[in-house]
Amino acid sequence: MYGEQRGAAVCDYDEDGRVDLVVTQNxxxxxxYKNFGARPGLRVRLSGPPGNPKGIGTTLRLVSGAITGPAREVHAGSGYWSQDSTVQVLALPERPTQLQVRWPGGKSFSAAIPKKAREIQVDVEGTVKLVKSE
Incomplete structure (x- = not known):
């Protein structure tokens, strides 16, 4: 990469559970930049209320036994001419069993993650739908 970078976005472009990078330049x-090396994570797609269907502002954390992963907040933008995907890719060293969710209005819950899940969809009521499995 050379020149002046103008915009960048992270997303799972090929839906393999690894975060990829897109960069624009002047x-x-x-x-x-496709990520081939990282261990695949869990893709989490939110289904929010009518005024916020993508769940912007929602905080997510994976739990595996006694280990709680870092908090991830869903954002609408990420910089100059940039927007990251609202589908989050979360990873822990062990297979996650629970997903902690805190919606912008303060509603919080923990939801069980289906075994062998690669992608799930979670709605504001806490319903988890398996989208893709191993």
Whole structure:
């Protein structure tokens, strides 16, 4: 990559559970850097209320036994001409069993993660739908 970077976004472009990077530059081609090396994580897709269908502002944490992963907040933008995906990719050293969710209005719950889940969808009521499994 050379030149002046203008925008960047992280997303799981190929839906393999690994976060990829897209970078735009002045005077150069847009670059897609596909992540081949990382261990795949759990893709979490939110289904929010009518005024916030993508769950912007929601905080997510994975739990595996006594280990609680770092908090991840869903954002609407990430910089100059940039927007990250609202589908979050979360990872822990062990297989996660619970997902802690805190919606912007303060509603919080923990939801069980289906075994062998690769992608789940969670709604504001705490219902978990298996989207993709191993």
């Amino acid at each position: 005077g150069a081609d847009t670059k897609l």
